[in-house]
Amino acid sequence: MEAASAPAPAPTGKVTERTLSERRLGWLLCAPAVIAMLLVTAYPIAYAIGLSLQDVDLRFPEEGGFVGLSNYEAVLTSGLWWTDVFNTLFVTVIAVSVELVLGMLIALVMHRAIFGRGVLRTSVLIPYGIVTVVAAFSWQFAFAPDTGFVNNLPLIDDEKAWFGDRFSAFAVIIMAEVWKTTPFMALLLLAGLTTIDDGLYEAARVDGASAVQRFFRITLPLMKPAILVALLFRTLDSFRIFDTIFIMTRGAQDTESVSILGFNQLVSRLNLGLGSAVSVLIFIAVLIIAFIFVRGFGVRMQEGRPGT
Amino acid sequence: MALVTGCGGDDDEGAGPTTLNWFVAIQPGGTIEEVAARCSEESDGSYEVELELLPTEADQQREQLVRRLGAEDDSIDIVGMDVIWTAEFANAGWILPWSGEQAQQVTEDVFPSVIETASFEGDLYGAPFNSNTQVLFFRNDQVQEPPETWNDMIAEAVDQGGLIQVQANRYEGFVVWVNYLIESAGGEILSGPEEVSLEQEPTEEALSVIGELARSPAAPPNLSTSTEDTARLGFEAGDSTFMLNYTFAYFSAEENAPDIFENLAVGVLPQVVPNEPSTPPLGGFNLGVSAFSENPDLAFEAAACLSNADSQLTATELDGLPPTRQNLYQDQVVQDAFPGFADIIQRSIENASPRPLTPAYTDVSLAIQRALHPPSKIDPENPTPVYEELREAVEDAVNREGLL
Numbered sequence: 184m185e186a187a188s189a190p191a192p193a194p195t196g197k198v199t200e201r202t203l204s205e206r207r208l209g210w211l212l213c214a215p216a217v218i219a220m221l222l223v224t225a226y227p228i229a230y231a232i233g234l235s236l237q238d239v240d241l242r243f244p245e246e247g248g249f250v251g252l253s254n255y256e257a258v259l260t261s262g263l264w265w266t267d268v269f270n271t272l273f274v275t276v277i278a279v280s281v282e283l284v285l286g287m288l289i290a291l292v293m294h295r296a297i298f299g300r301g302v303l304r305t306s307v308l309i310p311y312g313i314v315t316v317v318a319a320f321s322w323q324f325a326f327a328p329d330t331g332f333v334n335n336l337p338l339i340d341d342e343k344a345w346f347g348d349r350f351s352a353f354a355v356i357i358m359a360e361v362w363k364t365t366p367f368m369a370l371l372l373l374a375g376l377t378t379i380d381d382g383l384y385e386a387a388r389v390d391g392a393s394a395v396q397r398f399f400r401i402t403l404p405l406m407k408p409a410i411l412v413a414l415l416f417r418t419l420d421s422f423r424i425f426d427t428i429f430i431m432t433r434g435a436q437d438t439e440s441v442s443i444l445g446f447n448q449l450v451s452r453l454n455l456g457l458g459s460a461v462s463v464l465i466f467i468a469v470l471i472i473a474f475i476f477v478r479g480f481g482v483r484m485q486e487g488r489p490g491t
Numbered sequence: 492m493a494l495v496t497g498c499g500g501d502d503d504e505g506a507g508p509t510t511l512n513w514f515v516a517i518q519p520g521g522t523i524e525e526v527a528a529r530c531s532e533e534s535d536g537s538y539e540v541e542l543e544l545l546p547t548e549a550d551q552q553r554e555q556l557v558r559r560l561g562a563e564d565d566s567i568d569i570v571g572m573d574v575i576w577t578a579e580f581a582n583a584g585w586i587l588p589w590s591g592e593q594a595q596q597v598t599e600d601v602f603p604s605v606i607e608t609a610s611f612e613g614d615l616y617g618a619p620f621n622s623n624t625q626v627l628f629f630r631n632d633q634v635q636e637p638p639e640t641w642n643d644m645i646a647e648a649v650d651q652g653g654l655i656q657v658q659a660n661r662y663e664g665f666v667v668w669v670n671y672l673i674e675s676a677g678g679e680i681l682s683g684p685e686e687v688s689l690e691q692e693p694t695e696e697a698l699s700v701i702g703e704l705a706r707s708p709a710a711p712p713n714l715s716t717s718t719e720d721t722a723r724l725g726f727e728a729g730d731s732t733f734m735l736n737y738t739f740a741y742f743s744a745e746e747n748a749p750d751i752f753e754n755l756a757v758g759v760l761p762q763v764v765p766n767e768p769s770t771p772p773l774g775g776f777n778l779g780v781s782a783f784s785e786n787p788d789l790a791f792e793a794a795a796c797l798s799n800a801d802s803q804l805t806a807t808e809l810d811g812l813p814p815t816r817q818n819l820y821q822d823q824v825v826q827d828a829f830p831g832f833a834d835i836i837q838r839s840i841e842n843a844s845p846r847p848l849t850p851a852y853t854d855v856s857l858a859i860q861r862a863l864h865p866p867s868k869i870d871p872e873n874p875t876p877v878y879e880e881l882r883e884a885v886e887d888a889v890n891r892e893g894l895l
Contacts, residue, residue, distance in 0.1 A: 240891065241561045242583045242850050261894040328713050329724050344713040347865075435661035435864060436715070447895060450554055451853050453561065454891065461894075 228466065235459035242453050254460035264444065264461075268468075271440045274353065275421040278360045282417060283410070285361065286368030293369065294376045304373075311366040319430035322359040349436045356438060359427050364420070368413055375409020376402070415476040419469055441465050508539040509786050511793050514559075515571030516552050516776065517544040520810035529805075530796035538789045540569075540797070549573050549663060553853075560585040560781065568784040569794050571776045572617055574608035574845065575663075575852050578684060581611040582850035586779035587787055588614040597795050600816045608845045609777040612684075617777025618798040619815035621806045624839040625671070625772045626832065627758045628726065628734040628741070630751075637758025641700045644733055644761050648709035653732030655709045656722035659701075661864040664718055666846065666856045667772045668735070669863060672697035674770040674844035675763040680855065681847040685889050689882050693764075695874045698881075700763055702869030715865035727751055735760060737774065738829065738836065742811055757832040759839055773843040775815065813840065851888060857895040858888035 235254050238247045258264050289307055296303050310318070325331045326345040334341050346352045379402065387397050403410075425442040428434060434443045445465060449458030508531070515523055527540040545552040553576060559567055560580065572580060580586045589597065597618035598606050609617035627637050633651045638644040648655050658664035673680060678693030704710055709732075711717060711725055719736055726734040727748035734740065744752045760769045778794040780787055796802070803814040804824045811828055813836050819825055820837045829836055847855050862877070862884040863869065869877045887893050 241557070242579050243891075244583060257893055263894045329721065329728065342712045344716060346716045347713060348715075432716075433661065444894065447857065450558075451550070451857065452891075452895060453557060453853075457894065 231459045231462050231466075234455050235463050237456050239455040240453060241455065247456075250456070254456050255464070257457060258460050258464060263439075264441075264464075266437065267439050267441045267444045270353075270438060271422055271424065271442075274357055274360065274424055274440065275418060278357050278364075278421055279414060279417045281357070281361050282365045282368045283414065285365045286372050286413070289365065289369040290372035290376055293373050307369060308366045310363050311370075313363070315363060315426040316430060318363050319359060319427045322355060322362075323431050326355050346432050346436065349438060352432050352436050352438045356427055356431055359431070360421065360424065363427075364417060368417055371413035371416065372406065372409060375406040375413075378409075379405050411476065411480050415473065418472055418476070422469060422472060423465065441468070508534070508536050509789055510541050511538050511568040511784075511786065511790055512541050512543055512566055513569040513571070513793075513797070514543045514545060514556060514567050515569075516549075517547060518806070518810045518812070522806045522810045522812070525805050525809060526797050526802040529801070530793055533796060534793070538786075538793055540793055543567075545571070549575075560783070563783050565781075565783045565785055567781040568786060568790040569797070570779045570781055571620065572779050574605075574773060574775050574777060575856075577609055577616050577777065577779075578611045578848050578850045579852055580779060581614070581616045585782055586616050587782050587791075588616055589618065589780075589791065590615075593791055593795055597798055600818045602815060602817060602840050602843075604773055604840060604843045604845060605775065605815045607848070608773060608775075611848065617779045618794050620776045620778050620798040621803060621812040622815045622840050623737055623774035623813055624836060624843055625667070625735050625737055625760060626835055626839060627760050628736060628744075629756055629758060630732050630754050631756040632754040633732050637756070638733075638761050640762045640765050641703070645704060645707055645709055648732045649707060651732045653709065654711045654725065654730055655704060656711060656717065656725045656731050656734035656736070657704070657714070658718055658722060658735070659705075659714050659864075659866045660716045660718050660721075661860045662718065663856060665864065666859050667774075669697070669701070669859055670844065670846045671760065671770060671772045672700055672763055675760075675767065677764060677767060679844070679847075680859070680885065681849055681889070684849040685851070687882065687886050687889055689878075689885060691878060694881070695878050697763055698863070698869050698874035698877055699871040701863065701866045702871035702874060702877075705866035705869065706871065710867075715867070738811055738813065741829075741832075757835055759835055768842055770842050770844040771839040773840065773845050775812075815840075817841075849889065851891055854888035854891055854895055855885055858884035861895065 236249060236251060238250045238254075240247065293300070293304055293307065323346075326333050328334055328342060328344050333339060333345070334343055343351070345355050383401050383405075384397055387401060392400065423442050424440050425446070428438055428440050428443055429446070432438045434440070434447075441461065442465065445458055445461040448454050448461055452458070513523075513527060517523065523542060523544065527542055531539045545555055552571075552573065556567075556570060556576075560570075560583070570580070570586060572586075581588070594615045598609075598615065601619050602622065605619045605622055606615070609615055609619055629637055630653070633653060634647050638647055644655065658668055670680060673689075673694055676693035676696040678690045678697065679688045682688040705714060711731070713721055713725075717725075719740070722734055722736050723740045723743050725731055726736075726740065727744055729748070729751055741755070741757065744755055760771045762769045778798050780790040780794055784790045798815075800814075800816060800819060803812075803816060803819060804822060806812040807814055807819075807828045808824050813829075814820070814825060817837065820833055825833050846852070849855060859881065862881040888895060
């Protein structure tokens, strides 16, 4: 807005006194936040990168030293890393797609609800308010062959060991993830939905458009920015999945995610060099995902800013 | 500090008891609180043991401890260490060796197998506090005598249409089973802290047992996710003939499944090779003194008291934990705690083989879990491919190479 309202013919390239002092004030106001961010994010990231270039193992304090990229080589040439990358992407793609469809349905219902809007919106949000570890335990108990209720349901084998093979373990993990985070997706979509002008729907109805046509021709195109932001948030989140898998299988039956792999190297083996290399690679993967969304799909985080 | 000295009370010296922090796994029967209070009292005001109770799962206990020890936290004085952590903690320089009279005192009459778990490179690093071992639980309304060998056991279970409960989830309990089988077959996983043994013949013999069970009708449906607890629940549900488990399962059945308990009998774990005595698993805790403690002398004194014969009998009485001192097995407290099977426990611990003693134990354990899980992957007729996978994984683990 400032740029637009600034006097148009500024003296050739020269910045006015006022703009300069405003800029300085802007930086000053930002400074505390920038410094805090540097302390809590840049420092640990730099430290992790430093560790990833060394052979550090807390159990062998005498050994170690700078090893260059050999930790990265060890990770990237390991079949385990690529299996876990595949597992993580598999969970991410399926969970986020299901969440998008369910989230959209729930958002539409929440938007249209006439009675008890507040109650409806609050109750939909409940799963998102439950701590992930607690939710994971609840679902694990529900699916346990001896104590859970799931195997007592009709059409389900009483003896089914859900966490005993890869496919069914993934199914339960993904279901728990979807149950937990669909409300978040729905909420983000609802925010996009409320920005659409009702007049458009009325005009379309007058022109004889059906409900399906209105959804695909008006709702979806106008919601694209909101959908992409919601997808970006959930994809980044889901790629770092840890709690649910850690509680349910600890990565057994080939359900391990990259975060669990990092945890094993760092916390269980105390091999800080190798573990940090895994963490840095996860960080890079997250950056790549964000880049694809921003550049590939044109997500605009600062909608409406001039010059973008 | 001012507050602590202020507590001294009437003494002119003004020096109250020194606080010693004991980080140890919680015991539901109250053993820890009881022995801490007794030793503090017996110290005549020289120290007061404060408790920091850790979760029941060994992995979680270790995670909390290594985080503090790695940061050289001086708030830990005495560490309750699982028998598999000694080499790791000692090599990292986190715990102090015991010496002289105190070392002798805390190992008096202790099973040699247990002393082995508390030692690293010739030094003693832990005062044995309690031991533990697995026994074979069986239904004496289905079979008269405990089976001699694994082949007999699987055949008898199939015959009875019953299950055999073991621990084969991808976790430490699976390694406990694997180590017992390999040792019982006459092999061993490591022959030194960084030397892989895993002789082919005995190791394949042991692997065949795992595959044989996993592919037989005596395998529980949740075999690949089974733990001590699911084994206990499975046995109490009534469709099992045999169960390998720690002694807690006995007390659990008594309380939760009286019908099953009526026909519950206890025996020594079966052999892998006929006529070669089995070498049951060894669990338990040793007490170490932190290298970062500000009062190591007092900490040694307190740890010696916390692990003495009286303390061990308290652990047996309140929590059913087997003592580490052989002479205590004649004591009425132990005889009462394990009615009719105290001698089976004694014999099992006597013959037990510790899991590999190496600073890289976690790596070795993870490697074994990865190579052998799920148990049904092992072809009992041809275990060689899995054997080779295991060997390679353990070698990498000992050298701390690659991801695990």
